Amino acid sequence: MASCxxxxxxxxxxxxxxxxxxxxxxxxxxxxxxxYSLYNLRFSCDSFFMKISTVSKVNYGxxxxxxxxxxxxxxxxxxxxxxxxLHLKGEFCNADGSYKxxxxxxxxxxxxxxxxxxxxxxxxxxxxxxSNVIPINVHLIKRxxxxxxPL
Numbered sequence: 001m002a003s004c005x006x007x008x009x010x011x012x013x014x015x016x017x018x019x020x021x022x023x024x025x026x027x028x029x030x031x032x033x034x035x036y037s038l039y040n041l042r043f044s045c046d047s048f049f050m051k052i053s054t055v056s057k058v059n060y061g062x063x064x065x066x067x068x069x070x071x072x073x074x075x076x077x078x079x080x081x082x083x084x085x086l087h088l089k090g091e092f093c094n095a096d097g098s099y100k101x102x103x104x105x106x107x108x109x110x111x112x113x114x115x116x117x118x119x120x121x122x123x124x125x126x127x128x129x130x131s132n133v134i135p136i137n138v139h140l141i142k143r144x145x146x147x148x149x150p151l
Contacts, residue, residue, distance in 0.1 A: 010151060012078075039136050050074065
């Protein structure tokens, strides 16, 4: 007989060192790249909100989506960390965090990624994606503390 348990009614505490807003300002050799993305991440307790700002010299689709080679995608979800690996699991959403319809621009649906994390200093972290060779170096913009919210 399998057992089950109720989901918690509030957020978990998450990782203390990562609480706050983090920004990536540049990518190594970005002037030579055809396409690159810059990341802004907010961690609140065990939740995250990510903005991926992409710049491309190649137009892959309708300009209403591509906006002359500049566009943003948003993801919200929860994270967990084991040793040096950060696991982000969520879904693509609109800028306000609301559900993203599949008829919109770019990716929609589930998002899942694993990052090797190296904390360089209290205000500088490197995320090395398991699916991308370019590391994401982010610096702290604003430190926050976890104040668990009801789910």
